[in-house]
Amino acid sequence: GIQVEQSPPDLILQEGANSTLRCNFSDSVNNLQWFHQNPWGQLINLFYIPSGTKQNGRLSATTVATERYSLLYISSSQTTDSGVYFCAVGGSQGNLIFGKGTKLSVKP
Amino acid sequence: GAVVSQHPSRVICKSGTSVKIECRSLDFQATTMFWYRQFPKQSLMLMATSNEGSKATYEQGVEKDKFLINHASLTLSTLTVTSAHPEDSSFYICSATDLSGVVGELFFGEGSRLTVL
Numbered sequence: 001g002i003q004v005e006q007s008p009p010d011l012i013l014q015e016g017a018n019s020t021l022r023c024n025f026s027d028s029v030n031n032l033q034w035f036h037q038n039p040w041g042q043l044i045n046l047f048y049i050p051s052g053t054k055q056n057g058r059l060s061a062t063t064v065a066t067e068r069y070s071l072l073y074i075s076s077s078q079t080t081d082s083g084v085y086f087c088a089v090g091g092s093q094g095n096l097i098f099g100k101g102t103k104l105s106v107k108p
Numbered sequence: 109g110a111v112v113s114q115h116p117s118r119v120i121c122k123s124g125t126s127v128k129i130e131c132r133s134l135d136f137q138a139t140t141m142f143w144y145r146q147f148p149k150q151s152l153m154l155m156a157t158s159n160e161g162s163k164a165t166y167e168q169g170v171e172k173d174k175f176l177i178n179h180a181s182l183t184l185s186t187l188t189v190t191s192a193h194p195e196d197s198s199f200y201i202c203s204a205t206d207l208s209g210v211v212g213e214l215f216f217g218e219g220s221r222l223t224v225l
Contacts, residue, residue, distance in 0.1 A: 031212040041146075041199055043216040045109055050212075086151065088214075093165070094205065095142045096214050098152045 002027045006087050006099035013077050013106050021072040021102045023087030031090025032063050034072050037101070038083050046072070050090075077106045110136050110206035114217035121192055122225055129187045129220045131202030137182035138204035142214070143175075146199040155200075158185040192224045 003026040013019055025032075034046040047054050047061040049070065054061055058077075063070040074081055084103050088096035111134040121127050131141055139160045144152040156166045156177055164177035174196075176188040189196055201219040205212060 033213065035216075041201075041219045041221065043201065043219075045213070045215060048213040088152075090212060091154070093142075093157050094140060094212070095154050095157060096203070097154075100151045 002029065002089055002091065002097050004087060004089055004097055004099035006085075006102050008102060009100065010103045011105070013104065015077060015079060015106055015108050017077050017106075018073070018075045019077060019104070021074070021085055021087075021104075023070040023072070023099055025068050025070075025087075025089050028065065028068070029089040031096070032070055033088050033096060034061055034070070035086045035088065036081075036083050037086060043086070046085075074104075077104075079106045079108055082106045109213075110134075110204070110209060110215045112202065112204050112215050112217040114202055114220050116220060117218055118221045118223075120223045120225065123193055124191055126188055126190045127192055127222060129189075129200055129202075129222075131185045131187070131204075131217050133183045133204050133206070136204075136206040136208060138185075138206070139182060141179060141185040141202055141204045143177065143185075143187050144201045144203065146201060146219075152201065158202075160185075189222065192222070194224045197222055197224045 005024045035043045051065045058075045060073045084101040088098045141158040143155045156164045158179040160179045166172045179185040203214045203216045
């Protein structure tokens with residue numbers, strides 16, 4: 001099956017810093033989503049981005065489908081950005097296959 | 109985006125009892141819903157695919173007789189953990205896609221944290 005690898009596994013930032021999270025996947029996909037899991041466990045949809053570039057406020061994402069990777073950019077990080085960021089790609093049943101996540105800690 | 113709601117958000121039960129978790133699509137119809145499980149500090153793993161009006165399909169290693177799934181309507185799927193044991197303690201999350209929106213984009217419920225004593 002499709003393998004999804006995220007890096008780095010852990011990231012500690014000072015408030016105000018920028019960061020880039022990476023997601024590599026092993027096969028072509030027709031669906032890729034980025035999520036933020038908050039401390040209560042809820043998954044927040046950040047981007048649906050099987051290809052191209054999107055921006056939403058301080059967050060942006062780029063997927064280069066032909067090279068099988070996606071990047072999530074966080075600019076001017078805030079403490080509320082802390083949590084785990086998951087990349088997930090489309091599976092054969094319409095489900096999502098998740099990477100192991102990047103745990104982000106933003107210090108004040 | 110589409111809204112998926114789960115209930116209860118947190119449940120504590122004794123070993124040997126059964127627990128039912130509900131997953132509802134609030135503003136759209138979902139012919140298919142997905143149930144995931146997440147152990148502490150781990151990623152989400154697909155347990156089963158819930159299909160409205162038909163039997164669920166389970167991932168390898170997931171016991172269908174232990175995790176009963178019922179998708180009786182286009183807005184409700186239920187997961188029943190039967191004869192729960194401490195090793196079933198986990199975070200259970202459902203998801204669905206709104207076919208009237210961006211096809212393929214999945215939305216997730218708030219999750220249900222099960223603790224079996």
